[in-house]
Amino acid sequence: MLKKILLILITTLALTLNANAGSDGEIKLKNNPAEIKDCSEGFNRATFALNQGLDKILFKPVASVYRVLPSPVKTGVSNSLDNLSNLVTIPNNVLQGDFAKAGANTGRFIINTTVGILGLIDVAQYLGLSEYEKEDYGQSLAKAGVGPGCYIVLPVLGPSTARDTFASTANFLGGDAWYNVTVKNNTHYFRDFDYYSSKVTAGVDFRAKNYDSIENLEENSLDFYASVKSLYLQDRQQRILNSKKIIATQDDSDWEEIEN
Amino acid sequence: MKLKKFFIVITIYFLTITNLYSIEPDVFVQSTVNRASKVLSENLSKDQKIEELKKIAIETVDINGIGFYTLGPIRKTLDQNQKDEYLELFRNYFLKSFSSRLAEYTNPEIDVINKETLNEKYTIVNSVLKGTAERPEIKIDWRIYTKDSDNPLIRDLIIEGLSLARTQKEEFSSILNSNNNDINFLFKTLKDFYNN
Numbered sequence: 001m002l003k004k005i006l007l008i009l010i011t012t013l014a015l016t017l018n019a020n021a022g023s024d025g026e027i028k029l030k031n032n033p034a035e036i037k038d039c040s041e042g043f044n045r046a047t048f049a050l051n052q053g054l055d056k057i058l059f060k061p062v063a064s065v066y067r068v069l070p071s072p073v074k075t076g077v078s079n080s081l082d083n084l085s086n087l088v089t090i091p092n093n094v095l096q097g098d099f100a101k102a103g104a105n106t107g108r109f110i111i112n113t114t115v116g117i118l119g120l121i122d123v124a125q126y127l128g129l130s131e132y133e134k135e136d137y138g139q140s141l142a143k144a145g146v147g148p149g150c151y152i153v154l155p156v157l158g159p160s161t162a163r164d165t166f167a168s169t170a171n172f173l174g175g176d177a178w179y180n181v182t183v184k185n186n187t188h189y190f191r192d193f194d195y196y197s198s199k200v201t202a203g204v205d206f207r208a209k210n211y212d213s214i215e216n217l218e219e220n221s222l223d224f225y226a227s228v229k230s231l232y233l234q235d236r237q238q239r240i241l242n243s244k245k246i247i248a249t250q251d252d253s254d255w256e257e258i259e260n
Numbered sequence: 261m262k263l264k265k266f267f268i269v270i271t272i273y274f275l276t277i278t279n280l281y282s283i284e285p286d287v288f289v290q291s292t293v294n295r296a297s298k299v300l301s302e303n304l305s306k307d308q309k310i311e312e313l314k315k316i317a318i319e320t321v322d323i324n325g326i327g328f329y330t331l332g333p334i335r336k337t338l339d340q341n342q343k344d345e346y347l348e349l350f351r352n353y354f355l356k357s358f359s360s361r362l363a364e365y366t367n368p369e370i371d372v373i374n375k376e377t378l379n380e381k382y383t384i385v386n387s388v389l390k391g392t393a394e395r396p397e398i399k400i401d402w403r404i405y406t407k408d409s410d411n412p413l414i415r416d417l418i419i420e421g422l423s424l425a426r427t428q429k430e431e432f433s434s435i436l437n438s439n440n441n442d443i444n445f446l447f448k449t450l451k452d453f454y455n456n
Contacts, residue, residue, distance in 0.1 A: 226434030
């Protein structure tokens with residue numbers, strides 16, 4: 001136990017001390033989707049095919065039922081999942097040195113868990129706390145200047161990078177309070193099932209929200225694997241930069257090239 | 261003196277005409293989505309809708325520009341015949357892919373909310389696709405090529421920050437990389453898609 005605490009402390013300190021190690025330009029360059037190598041493409045494509053199979057027999061049918069549920073039910077589920085994700089977002093706000101957001105998200109979590117009935121209703125947005133962006137340990141490592149490494153497709157979990165896969169282990173080493181109170185510690189209030197069912201529900205919720213887009217993309221792609229990889233890495237770059245500005249995800253020189 | 265006056269009048273006339281026909285990128289996008297929405301909400305068969313959407317795309321999208329962009333650096337190694345063949349194949353592929361993607365939507369409501377001029381050639385127009393019971397609200401940004409202000413053209417759609425042109429480019433790059441950068445394999449893939 002002491003060893004684990006020390007490990008977390010060292011990781012936290014290392015991240016905090018390096019919080020400003022990478023400038024925005026450097027981070028953008030490192031996380032440029034075109035620069036991220038697909039070191040084990042054969043293996044990744046095989047895993048991708050496995051995940052597609054799982055999607056067809058499991059996630060897609062469940063999502064197709066889920067998406068026809070009444071809107072208030074889906075919104076409530078989505079709000080609850082977002083509320084739970086604060087438990088990973090808040091420590092990462094702190095690791096990234098963004099104390100204002102950490103405070104706002106703590107406020108969001110307390111208000112929505114209590115007044116918002118376990119997060120079902122997003123009361124905080126009516127109190128001016130409307131901007132919520134998820135953060136994770138992979139994003140914190142990226143902000144600290146750690147490069148993404150190779151692109152990886154994980155069984156069931158889907159696209160990731162070496163850095164993000166490594167960073168996600170922090171969730172199981174005490175970095176996710178929801179995991180701690182459900183799986184790791186016997187609190188008598190929660191069970192392992194609560195944690196795993198929340199993760200499966202998050203997967204179904206994501207699949208249902210993007211149901212048509214995914215179907216459309218698959219039907220109209222020449223190489224579905226490459227399309228998913230590109231979209232995932234673009235999304236990841238945007239999340240790391242915390243930028244909604246289009247020009248941040250676009251390289252105009254690419255467009256300039258065709259002028260010549 | 262008369263000649264000088266004549267030139268001044270002619271110059272003013274052309275400047276006025278030019279300004280009259282100049283189209284603001286946000287107005288262009290809103291009118292384009294309105295046209296597409298009208299087609300999608302009409303009582304037409306799916307095939308008829310696809311044909312109508314193709315007509316709109318031909319008028320409003322810079323298909324050749326997107327085609328060259330998505331091809332990437334290999335474009336510079338192609339001879340003129342290969343470029344011509346590629347542009348024809350890409351055009352067929354794009355129109356089929358684009359129109360069948362859109363034809364699935366029924367009466368989408370898109371509102372233009374803002375625009376940002378990047379430089380004289382590009383303006384980003386921000387819009388939102390209103391949410392329905394089945395899907396949340398979606399932000400769609402349009403990269404508009406404004407080099408010819410009388411005839412602005414769409415060069416990219418950026419959905420929730422994800423660029424479709426960039427995705428397409430990386431998809432083509434993956435196909436080429438997996439096949440020793442053989443352009444003929446890309447041609448074959450595009451033909452197969454169009455014929456299926």
